[in-house]
Structures are given as structure tokens and as C-alpha cells.
Amino acid sequence: EVQLLESGGGLVQPGESLRLSCAVSGFTFSDYSMAWVRQAPGKGLEWVSTIGGPSGPSYYADSVKGRFTISRDNSKNTLFLQMDSLRVADTALYFCARKAPDYYDTYHFDDWGQGTVVTVS
Amino acid sequence: QSVLTQPPAVSGTPGQRVTISCSGSSSNIGSNTVTWYQHLPGTAPKLLIYNNDQRPSGVPDRVSGSKSGTSASLAITGLQSEDEADYYCATWDDRLHCPVFGRGTKLTVL
Numbered sequence: 001e002v003q004l005l006e007s008g009g010g011l012v013q014p015g016e017s018l019r020l021s022c023a024v025s026g027f028t029f030s031d032y033s034m035a036w037v038r039q040a041p042g043k044g045l046e047w048v049s050t051i052g053g054p055s056g057p058s059y060y061a062d063s064v065k066g067r068f069t070i071s072r073d074n075s076k077n078t079l080f081l082q083m084d085s086l087r088v089a090d091t092a093l094y095f096c097a098r099k100a101p102d103y104y105d106t107y108h109f110d111d112w113g114q115g116t117v118v119t120v121s
Numbered sequence: 122q123s124v125l126t127q128p129p130a131v132s133g134t135p136g137q138r139v140t141i142s143c144s145g146s147s148s149n150i151g152s153n154t155v156t157w158y159q160h161l162p163g164t165a166p167k168l169l170i171y172n173n174d175q176r177p178s179g180v181p182d183r184v185s186g187s188k189s190g191t192s193a194s195l196a197i198t199g200l201q202s203e204d205e206a207d208y209y210c211a212t213w214d215d216r217l218h219c220p221v222f223g224r225g226t227k228l229t230v231l
């Protein structure tokens with residue numbers, strides 16, 4: 001069974017940093033591109049970043065480019081999101097998601113975690 | 122401001138058929154496939170439809186997707202109380218060079 005478990009969320013002040021983790025199991029982590037998607041309070045889903053498997057490249061939404069860094073440790077089956085210079089607008093529930101393989105020829109996420117809450121205030 | 126437009130809410134009674142629309146443009150839905158996700162607050166979002174009309178294993182056939190031009194639709198027949206959730210459409214945007222989501226539609230089963 002595929003499982004994705006996010007952690008690392010919390011309450012921080014504007015300008016501070018936070019590092020999110022996503023521990024995965026049930027599939028060969030290094031074979032898949034992985035992503036972070038967030039949901040601000042009362043808002044819809046917003047793509048944040050994607051990293052290819054097994055070692056990149058990485059892509060970012062304009063809203064986080066230059067402040068957030070996505071990375072992965074394939075030996076520990078873990079995805080990370082380093083968030084620096086946090087803003088109030090970054091307050092959201094952050095989901096870790098597995099991107100479906102390229103052979104589907106369609107960009108979608110086939111498994112998701114339950115999310116971790118980041119509050120910047 | 123989402124590039125994909127969905128109605129904020131739809132509702133139906135048990136057994137009914139409901140549809141959720143998703144409107145985009147030539148740079149997103151018009152030139153790429155559409156995905157639909159179901160999300161119950163407090164849980165992990167779930168892939169419902171990919172490649173416009175394909176159901177992953179485990180999604181019942183009373184759920185279907187379609188696409189025409191720059192719009193897409195999700196249909197649920199035989200509505201059940203367990204279908205009450207938020208539904209999001211998504212696709213790739215060639216102009217923005219990233220995946221984009223609709224703002225979501227809250228389905229209420231009356």
C-alpha cells in the first residue's frame with residue numbers, strides 16, 4: 001500500500017524558515033517524480049514544486065521561487081521542502097504528492113498524503 | 122486567481138446525477154488532458170479521473186469525466202452520501218509551464 005506521511009509543519013513568524021518532510025512507503029521512491037501542493041485556508045489547491053526522480057530536476061511556482069527548495073533522500077525514502085523567508089501568504093496545508101509516471105502522457109498526481117499545517121503569523 | 126473556473130458549489134439528493142464543470146483556455150484544457158481529484162477535509166486528496174475520462178482502479182463506474190474544447194466535466198450518478206466532498210479539476214498550462222488547479226467545487230448531498 002502506498003503511503004505518504006508529511007511532518008514538520010508549525011507556527012512561525014514572517015521571515016523565518018521551516019523544513020517539511022514526507023516519508024513514503026509502498027513503492028520505489030527513486031523511480032517517481034514527487035511534488036508539494038498546498039491549500040491556503042478557504043482556498044483551492046495550488047502546486048508548489050516538483051522534483052524528478054531519482055535526483056531532479058526541480059521546478060517551482062513563481063510564488064515560492066527563490067525562497068523554497070525541494071529535495072529528496074532516496075536512501076531514506078523521504079521528500080523535503082525547505083521553506084525560507086516565509087510570508088503570511090504561505091500559510092497553508094501542505095500536501096506531499098506522487099506524480100504519475102511519464103508513460104501516462106498526462107500530468108497528474110496519483111497518491112497524496114494528508115498534509116501538514118504551516119502557519120506564518 | 123485560478124486559471125480554471127469551477128462552480129463553488131453543487132448539490133443533489135441521493136440517487137441523482139450531478140455534474141461539475143471546469144472551464145479553461147487554449148493554453149491549458151484546450152491542449153492538455155484533465156484530471157479530477159476528490160478531497161474530504163482532513164484526509165488525503167484522491168485521484169478520481171485522469172486523462173480526461175480514465176478511472177483509476179477502485180473508482181466506481183458511476184463516476185465519469187469528459188472534455189470538449191476548453192471545458193471539462195465530472196459526472197456522478199447514483200449520488201451517495203459518501204460523495205459529499207470537494208472536487209478539483211486540474212491540468213497542465215502551456216503558458217504558465219506548470220500544473221494548475223480549479224478553485225474546487227463543494228458537493229453537498231441533501
